[in-house]
Amino acid sequence: xxxxxxxxxxxxxxxxxxxxxxxxxxxxxxxxxxxxxxxxxxxxxxxxxxxxxxxxxxxxxxxxxx
Numbered sequence: 296x297x298x299x300x301x302x303x304x305x306x307x308x309x310x311x312x313x314x315x316x317x318x319x320x321x322x323x324x325x326x327x328x329x330x331x332x333x334x335x336x337x338x339x340x341x342x343x344x345x346x347x348x349x350x351x352x353x354x355x356x357x358x359x360x361x
Contacts, residue, residue, distance in 0.1 A: 319335065338349040
């Protein structure tokens with residue numbers, strides 16, 4: 296079971312409906328890895344109507360939590 300601390304049920308607001316094809320949701324307490332944006336750029340081609348999201352969530356990413 297995963298517990299999400301930063302639930303956000305609000306839709307993304309845009310000036311013109313349907314203009315966003317992708318966006319990053321970054322929590323204010325998230326540490327961003329050096330390859331964060333490269334990872335999402337590389338996986339962006341996987342997104343289509345059958346995939347809703349690409350995630351970088353990884354509970355095992357660090358050996359020691361600060």
